[in-house]
Amino acid sequence: MNARLLQSRLAAAALTRRELIRFIRQPSRVAASIGTPVLLWLFIASGMSRSFMMPGDAGEHVSYGSYLLPGVVTMTILFSTIFAAISLIQDRQEGFLQSVLVSPIPAWAIVASKVLGGAAVATLQAIILLLAAPFIGLEPSFLGLLGAVIASALTSIAVVGLGLAAAWWIDSTAGFHGVMNMLLMPMWLLSGALFPVQGSTPWLRAIVTANPLHWCHSAIAGSLGVPIAIAPISAWLGTIGFALAMFALASVVIGLRRS
Amino acid sequence: MNQTTTHEPTGAMAEGGVPRPGAAVAFTSVRRVYRATRKEPARTALDSVSLTVARGEWLSILGPNGSGKSTLLRIIATLDRPDSGGVTILDQAGLGGGSVRAVRARIGVVFQHPGLDPLMTVRENLLLQAALVGMTRSDAEQRVHFVAASLGVTDRLNSRVGTLSGGLARRADLARALLSEPELLLLDEPTAGLDPEARTVFLDLLSQRRLDSAAPLTIIMTTHHMDEAERGSRVALMHAGRIVTEGKPAELRRALGGNVVVTRSENASLLESAGLTLTRTAPDAVGAGSPDGVERAVVALTRAAAPFSVGPPTLADVYFAHTGARLNSTAETP
Incomplete structure (x- = not known):
């Protein structure tokens, strides 16, 4: 490994550590990040588990609580990663970002630190929710749970990357919230998170199939044994591609506009 | 006295406007124009700026808000690029990818807002x-x-x-x-x-x-405080995106010629009638000019029993003499 690459990796690690320190030192953020999934977990596990049943792959039925879990995981990831991307705007407003931009590290190292820091927190929230799986009728294997965690991490990376690319152009946190909600909420609603895609009209199904968040949701749901509308391999390849593409997009945007 | 000049720093440039080798920073006819947005019209932040900073020198860049100081510093810090002109920083010319990294590894920057978490x-x-x-x-x-x-x-x-x-x-x-x-x-x-x-x-x-x-250690510091600028071994005065003059602070003041007369604002007309140019009117009136003019002003103020003092000019007087604008004003670029 050449010296410059090693230096960039160490710098990215130091910046990632900073993201985690900032998270821990904001008690309200810690409380919200743990409290939100716990509340959702309780509602799903005890409240909606038997509200109605969804048809499964092999003729068996899946409770709505089970069906909804991957969608709630995806939604939690979206909210958490929006916070991670907003930190870029805060860094700019507080003056910290400029001191990073004039350092000799490459743009990808800046993006990597934000993405890893944000994805770590979002994945932690996802894990808390995934612990609900056995209590609401899902029986994922250890590998299945691991797969869901990995898919959650990839989803987090993708959405933080997308958020960073947008945050680079937006000056206010309120404006950023608005733009991201306008973009991400329809993506989430059309990801199959609330209702199965099977049986929907062809045009809606086409939109859902082209939605990257549908691939992420399917990778998480498929790992947990919840029926999905696309082949698992397609879901995984789509999720990995989405994460890589959004990471690259953020790196290019920040690299191009850095000077 | 109200002339605006484009100054070519003769002491810092070799023949033909070519920067001296080994300088910490060399700008040659640098121009930077911010494009018009929905909120603001196009703005020329730097207009044909030529400047050389020798290694080990402390250059103070003095000018009011909007004069182009921060843009000049951002270009040196590799956070902005000129639209035209030549920039060489620590022997790295052109500021392409590799040059930028090399420069960033050898500079330290203190911004208006602390860059700390x-x-x-x-x-x-x-x-x-x-x-x-x-x-x-x-x-x-x-x-x-x-x-x-x-x-x-x-x-x-x-x-x-x-x-x-x-x-x-x-x-x-x-x-x-x-x-x-750095x-x-x-x-x-x-x-x-x-x-x-x-x-x-x-x-x-x-x-x-x-x-x-x-x-x-080469230091380049922007400020709009005269006393801070005096700390530098050299001062460059900026107005409307241009360096209007530069040199050692004492030399700049000396070049203005003799002493200035300071009195209350309401006595400004006495300074003008003595043949002095008003370089400031508030909070006090300051008149600069020939020794004869200073003498006439002293006589007139004494007769009028107006309080006054006579002393060397400040950098604010130098600034006014070169730009016709006051240092504490906002200098809008053309």
């Missing part, structure tokens, strides 16, 4: 900066203690930056910029928001660090 301690911030410039952990620990001691923040190393006073936060930020032993230190209005005492402490420490530096 308020949720982290001073030590954590400094160690983070060390990681950004590629220091090993053991080297970083040594440098953190050395720089913190030299800037008087050792006892606050474990305090969160958000709990520090403005003056201490500035010193911690200076420690961050000096951590990697060859070129850039400061963009570093004392903005500080009280006079904290400003003096900050500038004294900066002067001391420059003297203590093992290798020649």
Whole structure:
């Protein structure tokens, strides 16, 4: 490994550590990040588990609580990663970002630190929710749970990357919230998170199939044994591609506009 | 006296406008225009700026808000690029990808807002900066203690930056910029928001660090405070995106010619009728001109029993003489 690459990796690690320190030192953020999934977990596990049943792959039925879990995981990831991307705007407003931009590290190292820091927190929230799986009728294997965690991490990376690319152009946190909600909420609603895609009209199904968040949701749901509308391999390849593409997009945007 | 001139820094440039080799910074006819947006029209931030800063020199860039100081500094800091003209920083010309990295590894920058994380301690911030410039952990620990001691923040190393006073936060930020032993230190209005005492402490420490530096430390500092600009070995006065004059502070004042007369604003007409040019009208009126004019003004003010003083001109007088504008005004670029 050449010296410059090693230096960039160490710098990215130091910046990632900073993201985690900032998270821990904001008690309200810690409380919200743990409290939100716990509340959702309780509602799903005890409240909606038997509200109605969804048809499964092999003729068996899946409770709505089970069906909804991957969608709630995806939604939690979206909210958490929006916070991670907003930190870029805060860094700019507080003056910290400029001191990073004039350092000799490459743009990808800046993006990597934000993405890893944000994805770590979002994945932690996802894990808390995934612990609900056995209590609401899902029986994922250890590998299945691991797969869901990995898919959650990839989803987090993708959405933080997308958020960073947008945050680079937006000056206010309120404006950023608005733009991201306008973009991400329809993506989430059309990801199959609330209702199965099977049986929907062809045009809606086409939109859902082209939605990257549908691939992420399917990778998480498929790992947990919840029926999905696309082949698992397609879901995984789509999720990995989405994460890589959004990471690259953020790196290019920040690299191009850095000077 | 109200002339605006485009100054070519003769002492810093060799024949034909070619920068002297080995200079820390060399600008040749640099122009930067910000494009029009929905909120603002197009604005010329830098207009044909030529400037050379020798290694080890302390250049103060003095000018009001909007004169182009910060844009000039941002270009040197590799955060902005000129639309035309030549830029060479620490022997790196053109500022392509590799050159930019090379420059960034050798500069330290103090911005108007401290570049520190308020949720982290001073030590954590400094160690983070060390990681950004590629220091090993053991080297970083040594440098953190050395720089913190030299800037008087050792006892606050474990305090969160958000709990520090403005003056201490500035010193911690200076420690961050000096951590990697930069060859070129850039400061963009570093004392903005500080009280006079904290400003003096900050500038004294900066002067001391420059003297203590093992290798020649070049400093470029923007300011709109005359007393801060006087700290520099050379001052460049900026107005409307141009450097209107530059030189040693004492030489600039001397070039204005003799003494100036200062009196109350209501007596400004007496200065004008004595043949002096008003270089300031508030809070006091200041008149500059020939020794005869000064003598006539003294006689007129004495007859009118008006309080006055006679003394050397300030950089504000020099600025007015070259631009017709006051230093504390906002200089809109054309």
